Amino acid sequence: MTNLLALIQNETVKVWKKKRFAVVVLILMILIPIFVYAQMKMSQNAADKFKGDWRSDLQSRITANTNALNNERIPDEWKRYRSAMTQQLQYYLDHDINPETPNGVTFTKTFMDNAVSLFIPLMIIALASDLVSSERSTGTIKMLLTRPVRRWRILFSKLAALTLYVSLVVITTIILCYVISGLVFGYSGWNAPVFVGFQVAGGDVDMTNVHAVTQGMYLFMQAGLIWMASMVVAIIALMISVLVRSTAASFVIMMATIIAGGILSAMASSWKSAKYLFNVNIELSAYLRGTPPPIEGMTLGFSLAVLGFWAVAALIVSFTVFTKQDIMN
16 A cells, blocks of 8 residues: 555656646636636626626527527527527526626636636646656656556556546636636625526426526536546546557547547537547536537436446556556567
8 A cells, every 4th residue: 555655646746747737727827817808808898788787688698599599591409509598598587697797706617617628628638648658758667667566556556646636627727717817806706696407408498407506516516527527538548648659649639539529519419429429528517507418318417427438448448458568668
């Protein structure tokens, strides 16, 4: 056990010395203020346009979506999306709830919703894509394997270190979003109500189980789902790093896979089998806010099961290959 903890500590230090996490934090500290400024300008424009009457804004969005449903040029999948959004907006309007009250918590929630499908996975890939391949290319893996340590322990220590940094990426992103946006929008909003429980089926929204939770609770649930999706991306990136000798190739493969998932989510509504791909299921937080899934029939439970299957399969491949392949040559 002591030997395993020493390996985990060693792997954690190695990732830290690469300064990848520091680069991730630097990127966040540069980009988040830009998004805060953009959100501030949007809020100011909305306030000037509607004179602070958010109900008028909601009503105009409902009207725009309703009118779009009568446009024959709009694809059916977009009509289903607009129909679902219209019913949700009407629910907020009927219950006198402003879903976009500007504050630090709202900004953080919105930022994380938009970051889960591409931005956060790319940061995770930057940390995970060279855990094995870089050591193989530099030859340090050979030195490590000459020690009287079983190979599965070595890979497990890398997985443990990766889990730590994935958690740090998610937590750091949330903290920086809240701290930076709070300087502009204020740090209130933790107890503001958010409605969850929307069940989307085609263009209809089942509101039977709709209930209010605080924004703080919503952010906690959202963070858990984002962490789950990020861990699956990290585990698959680790597998690619084991299978591919080149760090650059490992990074490009994973980056292309994540980007392809975003494209498929927007275009593959008629390709039912695409729902079994992990990269189509990583936007788990969309189920919290009731956004229609990219492919009809997908649910939170289904996406969690698909991601779980991919994670387990990737772990089996990673440990099997790493423990048996000839890395010394």
